[in-house]
Amino acid sequence: MTTPLSIPARPPRGRLAPSPTGALHLGNARSFLLAWLSIRSRNGTLLLRMEDLDHPKVKPVAARQALDDLRWLGLDWDEGPDIGGPHAPYTQTERVELYRETLERLRSEGRVYPCVCSRRDVENAQSAPQNGEDGQRYGNACRDRFPNYETAAAALPPGRLPAWRFRVEPGVRVFRDGFRGVQTRDVAAEDGDFTLARHPDGAGYMLAVVTDDHAMGVTEVLRGDDLLPATHRQLALYETLGWTPPEFIHVPLAVAEDGRRLAKRHGDTRISALREKGMAPEDVIGLLAWWCGWADWGKSIAPVELLSRFDLLSLEPRPAVIDRRVREWLAL
Numbered sequence: 001m002t003t004p005l006s007i008p009a010r011p012p013r014g015r016l017a018p019s020p021t022g023a024l025h026l027g028n029a030r031s032f033l034l035a036w037l038s039i040r041s042r043n044g045t046l047l048l049r050m051e052d053l054d055h056p057k058v059k060p061v062a063a064r065q066a067l068d069d070l071r072w073l074g075l076d077w078d079e080g081p082d083i084g085g086p087h088a089p090y091t092q093t094e095r096v097e098l099y100r101e102t103l104e105r106l107r108s109e110g111r112v113y114p115c116v117c118s119r120r121d122v123e124n125a126q127s128a129p130q131n132g133e134d135g136q137r138y139g140n141a142c143r144d145r146f147p148n149y150e151t152a153a154a155a156l157p158p159g160r161l162p163a164w165r166f167r168v169e170p171g172v173r174v175f176r177d178g179f180r181g182v183q184t185r186d187v188a189a190e191d192g193d194f195t196l197a198r199h200p201d202g203a204g205y206m207l208a209v210v211t212d213d214h215a216m217g218v219t220e221v222l223r224g225d226d227l228l229p230a231t232h233r234q235l236a237l238y239e240t241l242g243w244t245p246p247e248f249i250h251v252p253l254a255v256a257e258d259g260r261r262l263a264k265r266h267g268d269t270r271i272s273a274l275r276e277k278g279m280a281p282e283d284v285i286g287l288l289a290w291w292c293g294w295a296d297w298g299k300s301i302a303p304v305e306l307l308s309r310f311d312l313l314s315l316e317p318r319p320a321v322i323d324r325r326v327r328e329w330l331a332l
């Protein structure tokens, strides 16, 4: 009989990746709490990366506010823009050189092509895909259209630069999500070739997030399930680049009673607003824990008290709903 070799498990490395496009609300806070619990309950390391790439909605004060809100809730991180760490800088606008390198590699391997489609199409594809790209398949109009970037640039009016698009291989992609199980998607048929950069220095979400998660040694990505369709595109990039992807875990978002994404009309669910109203962070965490199915209604709980209760198998699979009871309790 042979003794199986025991391979010591690497401690997991996770990340909190806020985008400073608006204040943190209850829905984001829940995903961040779960990402924190998943890593902290296994003695892993957690980094915070500020995803502030050029986007019309990025607000500089929101970056500071996101850190303050997360700290106020009782969450912490081992590396980040405010504390540094071995993979500094932790702010995407300071990492553009790395994104340029990834793009250059893909370009030299013929995996991207210049695209002159309208600025609006391309800009939609820049931000995280929950903001627009999904549901609009790109018909690959610029694939094999220009012999090189310069020729594509010459087809545009002065002042406009071609984007770079990733050439997607045909076929169904399959991966096992840590919460949602087996997921399949035919990226070529459902999404088409997707934008990586608005211009050679204008890296977008897909290029940046894959480059960063790889460069920062992230082994686990736990985030809201609005990003589930984007994961297949990210996996296509990992495969092409020959990088090992992290484990992906997509958790239900918080939604309004009408099942829609949280918006201003559903009341002010920003963490900063709840704090200004005089709510204690433990009350907010208590609500998030109740939504997960790990605490009774109306309990005050600190994040550390949830470490022993964290279990993805018992996490409520339904979206967290801001219903009447929640609204009354939060005085929304």
Ligand code: GLU
Residues within 6 Å of the ligand: 017, 018, 019, 051, 128, 209, 223, 227
């Ligand atoms: N920064 C992105 C967002 O706030 C999250 C990206 C990710 O988790 O991959 O939507």
